[in-house]
Amino acid sequence: xxxxxxxxxxxxxxxxxxxxxxxxxxxxxxxxxxxxxxxxxxxxxxxxxxxxxxxxxxxxxxxxxxxxxxxxxxxxxxxxxxxxxxxxxxxxxxxxxxxxxxxxxxxxxxxxxxxxxxxxxxxxxxxxxxxxxxxxxxxxxxxxxxxxxxxxxxxxxxxxxxxxxxxxxxxxxxxxxxxxxxxxxxxxxxxxxxxxxxxxxxxxxxxxxxx
Numbered sequence: 001x002x003x004x005x006x007x008x009x010x011x012x013x014x015x016x017x018x019x020x021x022x023x024x025x026x027x028x029x030x031x032x033x034x035x036x037x038x039x040x041x042x043x044x045x046x047x048x049x050x051x052x053x054x055x056x057x058x059x060x061x062x063x064x065x066x067x068x069x070x071x072x073x074x075x076x077x078x079x080x081x082x083x084x085x086x087x088x089x090x091x092x093x094x095x096x097x098x099x100x101x102x103x104x105x106x107x108x109x110x111x112x113x114x115x116x117x118x119x120x121x122x123x124x125x126x127x128x129x130x131x132x133x134x135x136x137x138x139x140x141x142x143x144x145x146x147x148x149x150x151x152x153x154x155x156x157x158x159x160x161x162x163x164x165x166x167x168x169x170x171x172x173x174x175x176x177x178x179x180x181x182x183x184x185x186x187x188x189x190x191x192x193x194x195x196x197x198x199x200x201x202x203x204x205x206x207x208x209x210x211x
Contacts, residue, residue: 001021001039001210003063004064004210005040005060005063005064005065006039006040006067007043007052007065007066007067008041008067008068008069009042009043009044009045010044010045010178011042012158012178012181013042013106014034014041014042015034015179015182017040017068019182020199020206021206021210022184023191024193024203024206024210025206025210025211046072046085046088049067049089056096056098056101057096064100064101065098065100065101066206067089067102067103067104068105069085069089069103069104069106070106070107070114070116071106071115072085072113072114082113085103086105089101102208102209106118106119107119107122107198108122108197108198109201109205117157117158119198120158121154121158122196123189123190123196123198124161124188125186125189126190128164132157132161159176162175162176162181162188163176165187165188
């Protein structure tokens with residue numbers, strides 16, 4: 001990764017990209033390097049990209065800034081879908097007079113609405129799809145009660161997926177947390193880019209920069 005630095009919204013995105021790069025390009029990023037954001041910087045929210053002008057245009061000026069953001073939806077003010085997300089980044093980079101960047105918008109760089117959790121749902125090990133079928137039944141049950149129950153966030157859905165597949169010890173429970181997830185665990189995830197269009201989309205995007 002001598003020519004790029006990656007910026008992504010959350011810890012789960014960061015972990016996925018670290019594991020994906022190791023598996024597909026053989027480049028290892030240690031936990032310590034990940035925590036420091038040496039190669040993949042976690043924004044902790046898309047709005048924080050605005051605060052990184054000096055890092056992107058000065059400290060890392062020799063690198064292409066590869067940015068991963070969620071498309072989100074009409075409920076996210078200022079970034080209501082893929083089109084608005086692309087405009088947000090392009091306008092920000094233009095205001096910085098910066099052209100050395102690229103953008104990938106989750107869930108698949110194509111759909112107008114969605115987020116990284118939608119992407120993750122599409123790359124699960126298909127043997128476990130009944131977990132999400134149960135979740136969908138749960139959502140339908142809440143809705144049917146007509147009591148105004150809130151549907152839990154998609155992050156909860158992904159957490160439940162991990163919790164259903166890991167053991168009950170503290171060590172196993174810790175694997176459910178964003179910062180401990182292993183996206184190369186074939187028990188949970190599809191890892192073969194040739195078997196999943198969503199993974200292939202990421203691969204084709206990163207192939208422009210990684211050997």
